[in-house]
Amino acid sequence: MRTEPGIWRNWAGNQHCAPHAVDRPTSEPELVGVVERAAAAGRRVKAVGAGHSFTSIACTDGHLVDLSRYGRLLHVDPAARQVTVEAGMTLRGLNRKLAARDLAVENLGDIAYQSVAGAAATATHGTGARFRNLSSQIVGMRLITGAGEALDCSPTERPDVWSSARVGVGALGLLSTLTIQCVPAFNLHAVEEARPVDEVLEELDDLVDGNDHFELFWIPGTRWALTKRNRRTHEPAQPRRRWEAFRNEVLYDNLAFGAMLRIGRRRPDLIPRLAKRIPSAGRQEYVERSDRVFASPRLVHFLEMEYAVPRVAFRPAFEAVRDLVARMRVPVGFPVECRFVAGDDIPLSTASGRDTAYIAVHTAIGAPHEEYFSGVEAAMDRYDGRPHWGKLHFRTAAALAPRYPRWQEFQAVRAELDPAGTFANPYTDRVLGPVGA
Numbered sequence: 001m002r003t004e005p006g007i008w009r010n011w012a013g014n015q016h017c018a019p020h021a022v023d024r025p026t027s028e029p030e031l032v033g034v035v036e037r038a039a040a041a042g043r044r045v046k047a048v049g050a051g052h053s054f055t056s057i058a059c060t061d062g063h064l065v066d067l068s069r070y071g072r073l074l075h076v077d078p079a080a081r082q083v084t085v086e087a088g089m090t091l092r093g094l095n096r097k098l099a100a101r102d103l104a105v106e107n108l109g110d111i112a113y114q115s116v117a118g119a120a121a122t123a124t125h126g127t128g129a130r131f132r133n134l135s136s137q138i139v140g141m142r143l144i145t146g147a148g149e150a151l152d153c154s155p156t157e158r159p160d161v162w163s164s165a166r167v168g169v170g171a172l173g174l175l176s177t178l179t180i181q182c183v184p185a186f187n188l189h190a191v192e193e194a195r196p197v198d199e200v201l202e203e204l205d206d207l208v209d210g211n212d213h214f215e216l217f218w219i220p221g222t223r224w225a226l227t228k229r230n231r232r233t234h235e236p237a238q239p240r241r242r243w244e245a246f247r248n249e250v251l252y253d254n255l256a257f258g259a260m261l262r263i264g265r266r267r268p269d270l271i272p273r274l275a276k277r278i279p280s281a282g283r284q285e286y287v288e289r290s291d292r293v294f295a296s297p298r299l300v301h302f303l304e305m306e307y308a309v310p311r312v313a314f315r316p317a318f319e320a321v322r323d324l325v326a327r328m329r330v331p332v333g334f335p336v337e338c339r340f341v342a343g344d345d346i347p348l349s350t351a352s353g354r355d356t357a358y359i360a361v362h363t364a365i366g367a368p369h370e371e372y373f374s375g376v377e378a379a380m381d382r383y384d385g386r387p388h389w390g391k392l393h394f395r396t397a398a399a400l401a402p403r404y405p406r407w408q409e410f411q412a413v414r415a416e417l418d419p420a421g422t423f424a425n426p427y428t429d430r431v432l433g434p435v436g437a
């Protein structure tokens with residue numbers, strides 16, 4: 001997230017806004033004060049976590065509430081393995097605090113720069129057919145409503161609010177604290193290797209169900225996929241040598257693709273040849289603390305769209321993307337990432353009510369993405385696809401509502417907590433409709 005006088009920009013730099021004021025609260029009374037002042041002046045309020053969403057979900061012309069100074073660990077319940085944190089704590093900070101207490105988050109996405117509240121708001125997920133997304137680990141919340149009241153919710157206290165607010169799309173109030181269900185710390189036995197993509201697709205169910213966490217990155221223009229298989233283990237850590245980790249995470253994951261993207265932007269015709277070189281990094285196997293395996297640095301900035309489809313529809317949905325890529329006039333220079341997550345019971349979670357496969361497509365910043373992303377989106381429509389709330393898409397509430405059977409539950413909670421639309425912005429107007437709709 002970057003700021004320059006008067007302007008806020010997200011991580012990718014593709015969204016910006018000029019808020020009326022930027023507030024940096026350090027306590028809950030200050031959070032309440034922002035909501036009260038804004039509501040009295042008829043202005044809107046938008047919290048921002050780490051600005052890692054690609055959509056304009058965190059933009060506002062009202063009060064931008066920057067939570068980077070509101071991220072302390074408040075309480076640990078060792079018996080229940082639950083921790084309560086302020087909303088602005090980053091996942092990286094959370095991972096450190098948990099590791100020091102022999103605890104961990106059950107599953108994580110690719111990076112850990114996000115804030116806990118921001119990650120939850122968009123149903124941020126990792127991979128693992130038996131494991132659900134991060135929002136599903138939230139067992140309690142305290143949020144500031146549009147009336148400036150602090151409301152506690154959990155499975156036993158206002159369960160309707162808790163149920164919806166775990167994926168609130170930033171529209172239900174200002175999250176003040178979150179209580180997270182953790183698990184005992186664990187290591188992951190990781191195997192990363194390039195394999196022919198068709199072979200991977202043939203074995204897909206065995207790979208997805210036979211590993212705790214499986215994901216694949218198909219490299220367009222090649223018959224190769226990079227695969228990552230992680231098994232949860234109590235084996236002691238056998239980390240990669242520092243150089244190996246640096247080579248793979250920094251040079252290989254970031255700079256190699258970054259170089260490919262930069263060259264590819266000027267000479268798209270070279271992309272297929274460059275892409276063929278990437279899988280040559282070979283195979284690596286290591287055992288590491290879970291959060292260090294799940295998340296790695298992202299130095300190359302890019303744009304992303306990600307769609308959730310029922311897991312049973314993965315194969316045809318993936319083939320539709322492969323066909324589209326083959327027909328694209330400009331070669332695609334960034335891998336297509338595929339992950340698998342268990343269904344959950346959260347009204348607006350992208351995995352709500354169904355075991356889910358995620359298909360993510362990327363382009364370089366500055367490269368044209370509309371043709372590629374709208375082509376993928378049209379294909380995902382055929383499989384009841386749900387776009388990641390924090391990643392680029394072009395759909396509106398009218399298209400999305402029928403894809404979420406519990407849409408009205410969310411809207412009822414929204415109408416109660418924020419009747420005046422204090423937490424709305426043009427993005428929520430587009431994807432959720434106006435309050436009370």
Ligand SMILES: Cc1cc2nc3c(=O)[nH]c(=O)nc-3n(C[C@H](O)[C@H](O)[C@H](O)COP(=O)(O)OP(=O)(O)OC[C@H]3O[C@@H](n4cnc5c(N)ncnc54)[C@H](O)[C@@H]3O)c2cc1C
Nearest residue numbers: 049050051052053109110114115118121124125170175390
């Ligand atoms: C490099 C990169 C890698 C990524 N990898 C993954 C991945 O592996 N898996 C995945 O699912 N997603 C991934 N994402 C997407 C990312 O996890 C989500 O967009 C997430 O929402 C970003 O968190 P944030 O803290 O930056 O939130 P922001 O983008 O700052 O905000 C997101 C939403 O949360 C709301 N919000 C933030 N704090 C509060 C609060 N206290 N109260 C109420 N609402 C609040 C904001 O208002 C906004 O509506 C990735 C993004 C990037 C840039």
